[in-house]
Amino acid sequence: MWRSRVAAKRNCVESFYKSICCSHICTPLSLDYGLQKHSFHNISCIFESFQEESPSEAGKVIDRNAQPSFRFDKLLVANRGEIACRVFQTARRLGLKTVAIYSDADRNSMHVDWADEAVRIGPPAPSESYLNMDAIIQAAKQVGAQVIHPGYGFLSENSVFAEKCQQNDILFVGPPVAAIKKMGSKAAARSIMQAAGVPVVPGYHGEDQSDKRLLEEAKRIGFPVMIKPSMGGGGKGMKIAHSESEFSSLLEASRTEALSSFGDSHILLEKYLAASRHVEVQIVGDKHGNFVHLYERDCSVQRRHQKIIEEAPAPGISSSLRSLLGETAVAAAKAVGYENAGTVEFILDVTRLESSNQQQRKEEDWRENPPFYFMEMNTRLQVEHPVTEMITGQDLVEWQLRVTNGEYLPIVQQQQIPLRGHAMEARIYAENPFDHFLPQAGTIRKLVYPPKTQSFVSNPSSSSVVRMDSGVKQGDMVGVFYDPMIAKLIVSGHSREEARRNLIDALFQTRVFGIPTNIEFVQRILRLEEFASTGIDTGFLERNMEDLTMPLPGWAVRHCAVCASVAQFLFDSHVLQLRSSGDPWGMPSLSLFSLHLQQRYSMELIPDKYSSTVADKEIQVQLVRQESESLEFLAKLMDHQALVRVLEKQVILDEEDYQHSQPKTWAIKTAAQASTDYRIRMKLEWKLPQESGMLSLQDSFREWIDVYQVGSEVVVYRQGASMDSTNRDKSGPGASFKEWTDSSAIVARFKRSKRMLAFERGESLETTSTGLSHGAVQSPMPGRIVKVLANVGQQVKQGDPILVLEAMKMTHQILAPIDGTVKGIYFGPNDLVSGEATLFEIQPQQKQEK
Template sequence: MAAQHAARDILIKHLKDLTRHRISARCCHTGKVNVINKLLIANRGEIACRVIRTARKLGIKTVAVYSDADKNSLHTTMADESYNIGPAASQLSYLNKQKIIDVAKMFKAQAIHPGYGFLSENAEFADLCEKENIIFVGPPSSAITDMGIKSTSKAIMSAAGVPIIMGYHGDDQSDERLKQEASSIGYPVMLKAVRGGGGKGMRVVQSAGDFEEALASARREALKSFDDDIMLVEKFVDNPRHVEVQVFGDHHGNYVYLFERDCSVQRRHQKIIEEAPAPDLPEEVRREIGEAAVRAAKAVNYVGAGTVEFIMDAKHKFYFMEMNTRLQVEHPVTEMVTSTDLVEWQLQVAAGAKLPLSQQDIKLKGHAFEARIYAEDPTNNFLPGAGPLWHLATPVADEETRIETGVREGDEVSTFYDPMIAKLVVWSQDRQSALDKLQRHLEEYHVIGVKTNINFLSTLANHEGFRAGDVHTEFINQHKESLFPSLKKASNEVLCQAALALLLNEQQEAIKLSTIQADPFSPFGLGNGVRINEHLHRQIYLNDGEDQVIIHVTYKQNGHYQIKIDDQSFEVFGRLEKKGRVSIMEHSINSQKKAVKVALYNNAIHVFAQAGGIEVGLPIPEYLDDASSGSMGDRAPMQGDITHVYIQPGAVVEKGDPLLALESMKMEYIIKAPRKGIIKNVLVAKGDNIQKNAALIVYEEEQRT
């Protein structure tokens, strides 16, 4: 511990020196002193905000770039200066290499931090920065190239003595050859884009019959994301763990690893919860996998922050999967358990300084979790969704709790970019107490306006298998029945709270109306049911999922109510106190005093209590429901772009046949036939941008014989 504090003191002194002089060091290649006093961040959202915070701490001025869709985003207001770089589509803005270089030169920025995603692993962009004498805060382009092509990286790793998994990485990319190799390897296999990352261009294929469709879809997605559709085929390891190691190198030949992260629990091959260190990992394996990651970094003369990802089986044998040549989304958990700031390290190393700590000075302390909060619907295959963040409230941040976000209440979640709203990061002395803290803070994280995975994450954090550390990449599929809170019905107490919130809101609106009319005796100002011609009794209809619930209400004296649901009765009263867009409802249910947050929004009552957020629907009037429904055929599950049309009018389809490919939020989704039928008309074409619930297909039902 004394060594750790001593190393930390040295680091703090070094950072103060850097702050005084900005960041400057002698470049080992040119002998030139590199000075960074202005930094352009070629990214958006939470990672842009994250980099800006560290730059501000170091006294470095920042320049933000933004697309038309992000003109009012948080990162643009946090930066010292900002500049519009084009339309919302990332190909025309955040992926426009020359435009970003031009902006950096315009604002006289000495360095560019690419964040993650977009241009962070683009070798051409790194080369362009070097050509323009701009410091690229990342590895040399040669390392990006070597590690960015999976077939090349596996050959390099094998030569460096890093374990690799069997697969085909050849030049023959014909469908026939890839399918032949898949059969030779043995199903199930994994298809991967050679330039892939973040689950893009990746498909698990269970049988030969699924191969061609999966290959075509993976290629389209890879081409869209990486401008390259070359694929490799690997053996798919059943129930593997995904364990990755944070590595760092500098220009002086120094390398360290900052221990490992477990990112096994995923959906759609994308991480949703990460932790450091990996649970139940023997110290010997921890050292071996860390040293293997350093060998990987040395093999490509790596500089800066990188992550070496491994597949690990049940016996703790690990195999190289890929190297991400950038800062990872989940880097905060490493920072929490090593007391480091990896963005500080990046800026120091990019300027030419040596690594702040040696391997023996890096100590592992406690346990940390990161939960990615997404705008998505876990009950509908985690389908992402766009929309307004009408209400947003987060836990209180402190030294042991970080809220990494790029949005505020009132912002929009756009279809053009990743649907991640924030990262909730917690630290504690051990894994169990960290999990308890994570779950508590998830219950305090409230979002209204878009569906989120918050309740799902809370259920996951409390799952006995997860708490036991029995994690693997098939965890969600294996525990599907116990992980989805939507399968649970709202309790009668919650329904009672929802009904009371509706009654109290009506009462407030009635009082407001009578005040406007200046008639205190108006029946429209009464809150006892008389004004709605139901005297002392009425019925309220609420939707609990797809089920309609009848609430029987009896108005009593002094603003009290008797609420009956099924055979259970509640004696209730309460009051609403407005807090911005939501209200705090202090109330009594059968003499038990409680307080919950409630809101009426988008034809629903939102109740936030200790168990998290619950949405109780208000039925749509029949005349509106009839007007909004129709017989046009299948509708779009979300807004996005049509990337492929598989069928034509007159086609006969079976249930499960692919109809259309829809791209939204950087992912491609295959819309399949929900039933057998004949296609009467196709209402969309490739390239169309369609809204959620837009009609796509018109069916002409087959005649029964």
Template sequence: MSFTNILIANRGEIACRIIRTARAMGYRMTAVFSDADADARHVALADQAARIGPPDVRSSYLNIDAILAAAKKAGADAVHPGYGFLSENEGFAAACEQAGLVFIGPPPAAIEAMGNKAAAKRRMIAAEVPTVPGYQGHDQSDARLAEEAERIGFPLMVKAAAGGGGRGMRVVGSMNEFARAVAGARSEAKNAFGSDELILERAVIGGRHVEIQVFADAHGNVIHLGERDCSAQRRHQKVIEEAPSPAVDPHLRARMGEAAVAAAKAIGYRGAGTVEFLLDANGHFYFLEMNTRLQVEHPVTEMVTGFDLVEWQLRVAAGEKLPISQEELTLTGHAIEARLYAEDPFRNFLPQSGDILVWAPVERDGVRTDHGLKPRATISPYYDPMIAKVIAHGRTREEARRRLIAALQDTVVLGIQTNRRFLVDLVSHPVFVEGGTTTTFIQEAFGPKSPLVKRPAPGTEALAIAAVLHQRRLGAAMPLDGGARGWRSTGITTQPLRLTIRDEHHVVDVTPHSPAAFEVAVGDARVRVDIIEIGDNRLTMEIDGLRRTVAYAFRDAELVFEADGVSLVVAETLMVPRSAAEGDGDAELRAPMNGKIVSVLAQPGDKVAKGQRLIVLEAMKIEHEIAAGRAGTLATVNVKPGDQVPTRHLLASLASEG
């Protein structure tokens, strides 16, 4: 089972993470890339890299033949699947073994046993592992699913039997919502995993998502490494993970650990795996699924155990025994991980794509950032919108929480909207501070009507920063000992600037008193701004005597910077009212982001109701429903299933009213 050259069948931050450990162990590394990732960081870090196809995942990162061909061409003798993509595909694991490659993961039979939620649940029921009441049968007809839904009762969960990550999953509150939820889950599951099989489960409201990290070697040794609490979820996608769980004491940890180890032993497991449970308010836990791979949130386990789980994976794959026994396991301190996504929290967390102008992650004592970004990277619309993980460790949960907040606040990402401000607000919320997070926490605390997700208006200070930066740029951005537009040795000239931020117009008067000192007037408010130091993408200034440093960048004629954790895009422009020629916004259906059309649900001439689904667009592995903004008659449909469309592309339009 010896190997020397590892091909990573993945991309982004997990590929970079694997390279870091494997290279330290002396292995040669081969990366693979789609056309969209030709300039990606994981490609640059590897010793060699092979192209595997166009950006579409089915033609690249899910293309088994292309990956095996790349391994042969590169002389690789082992494959690490990372997570996502083919990591839980038993066919891929078997194909690797048949090609003479060491698969750094569990045996194909173990993946198959747990890869389908329905089959895995049936196996756990037979093994008397507690499971959530539901339906996991072979009959997938609409009539049978509806019959089982009535038996289970509402609310219930509709879940894709294959895959995970929240795709193909819906919470259903009543039978009136059921048919639509089943149709949506089937479509999303088919597109994401190639299977539209579903299971139904009773929704345990107010429960916690607690998972156990297990590890097994080829010598019959199986242990667990404690639990992770992943209850802070949005759209069934984990956002914050921590270890240990605030809701688990040593006795409960031992019971859940024993159940997880038993599940792994029952399927002849080998390598890293995670057994996920739902924990209710009474301390009862129920098996949900087993992920037969490394988890996104594995760093929090690494921080509290002190072990490198990727190193363990490589040693187990090489035939070594686990380095410790269960009795030798100790957990030290607390760790919390936040997933940094390219998404706009102020537009219902809409995924974002585009160029990153400035990226400055944080690395300091007790803090780690796992990412796959090069300077001025491009976030592609073809893949998951997670761009980095920020992880903090402390002696106590509170110390870890404080360190995480500080790291998030100090992380700089400009050019694309992210959920960074939302993450800070989330881990600062009293419920999270007290350790009371459940799977419904984000929905309840940060719902659509919550003031916590309303985009704050730019304040006087933000406008002052924007005005001074624009003023210096208009003055050719001279050094502090040079001149500035508007400043004269014979006197002072006030310069009016018209700034546009998110379609809001602001008139700002800037009066330079020297090349480095300005007075900025916004309405009746006046602010003194003194520039202390200005460099590449960093400006240190004093605003009314308080010194601070701001990251900024210019993109064509626009200024991009962050104020109070919110990314602002500012243009110096004339105050032009919206033209009637721009059209009736309610009559136009435009693509909210780059993506692929999955289905078109109406045709020109159809009468449609306000809110009716008309088009389904897939972007960043999520399906987005495009609905009519008002009732009317559909005038045009400009797309068909399979079309790839850019952001703001006109998809369809309604006939004019009147």
């Protein structure tokens, strides 16, 4: 009987609720918001009255086919880029109208295109746009948005903004203002956690912020010490002082970044654990006192405290430790009266963990002395939330909106939260790992994602799911005002190893042209044996940085240069044929290319100076026509050459590297498109000679080569070799076999010389360049000058800081390249500079005559 009574009451309340929503909430913002707020309050009281009569809703799970009844119908996302697009997708699925905000720099951005409405909020600088609270509130009122989702970053953890939303009768998708205030200060958060019995890292978070007091506390804690801003997150401003001598300079740098990013220069200190892992727990709480965790994520692969690869669940964590982490995270959330989605971050002591695992520590021992410490709580959705969605099949944005709507959690019983398989996420940044990871600005000329990529997956149906969350599209400009992240690539698998391999494959098929990225760098991380064996911690990148940033060997660069020249020849021949035939869609047979080949085809390539060991500024490749009835020519470059025969349906290359004396025979199938950009795919097949002593003549190898030309950029992708032999003894020579069949990708990047002589007789190609003086320093990227630290006429030593440049939310000290005198400084504080602009010049120190 009680079920029928409750159902009747529920139907009655829902009808009353919908009538009020239709009458008041969906009207323009000029209507009486007091009435709207009063109606919400009454509805809340009525719901609570019949909920008290209901038995426990244990095991309640969302019916995804049932459309929810929201007390709002229009949502504004107070953010930009990828996270705005992500929230819009769920909001649309739930039947909500969407509103984007944008700065002048984002007028034509993807998140603006995806929204139903868009409102301009100011100039490009974040302080005048995405951090302008009053402008965002006014935008919501202007379009009648009753709810604001803050995304992550910008104002997402700003209690003042959440309070302004509340004062203007706008729902804020996040925790209560009080919880944001408590957790917004890392210092206050430490105190609350200590009182709640949550273990915290030894440190200092006092009000005395004098240099003297902070240095004294650092000595007390013991070096190395972590210096971190009390406000904000994302690794901004975090520094590690390994000794007293470097503490003061790093403290000043941390304060500067904290003030720039978060408007607060308050600093806290923590003991830095050299061997540690960064493990965080996803928690969600509703307005009715229910809390669950959705397991943990490992984010230990970091550089400058910026996460690069995240995975869930954390590898090497026992079920008992997983439960304890989750319970501790929920206890932390309850201690601050939390609601909505949040993340509790822990630092895991690797030394204690390994020691305890060896001793087979029991669960009760973990509870007495856990091997982890509370770091901070993020009162928002995390960048890496997709890996949690992958392993649980839940849509966290939907959970956020339902909690904001006053509903119970979709699943209120912890034991009913699914956990299946493994997921990994890689962040794709516009940065150059081979040039000190400097952020890059520029236009994305071409953007290629893996096939069958889905933009959002809430219920992965197989282990091969590939998800891409992005806020940029082909043709977009990556500017200097915002974070340089281009996209997040997320994959899942039945096991961690399967997920790792899926991510490697997906990254290789993700191609960005026109601007350097970290894609190849991330692939190298995933291929390292240490990563594959789960031996990762926060020092992982530092230990392996030399291998991860090692340039391509000369043989690989020359190998790829030959492929690039052949592809260029095929493409240019194809274009000439199209011009002569007048058919823009024609695809002539390869034999027709011989009509346009004279004695020589010359091409000049400039290897990427950061990722190649080739010392030559340019590599000149000549395809010399041979005396033969077929189209045959010799490719020459330095001590490397290949005999090329172009056949009707394939190209044969007999390549010989005189340096290593390893001849190969290749069969290449090609295809081309006639446009300003092109891609040519080559399938290579070869056999190794018997005298190599490695493999028999029965062994053949295959690999795919993709050559892209986008503008002046030529990129060669070598996917790796594989063997095809039915007679091979699997127990053969491992090291040599691996050397020949290494499946790791080789990506060689070139620039075409400005002067090209294609289809000419092979005269030498001339290049001109204007070099800078020995002491002139160019800006490594577009940005803004923050400080000038030297004066004209000042004597400086090599390595002395001259300027501080701010770009993409980070500050960079620009150092003197040589000893000498400052001859000129060409920019001042707050000046904007373009990439490669000459910032200053040092007059070399004159040697004294004896």
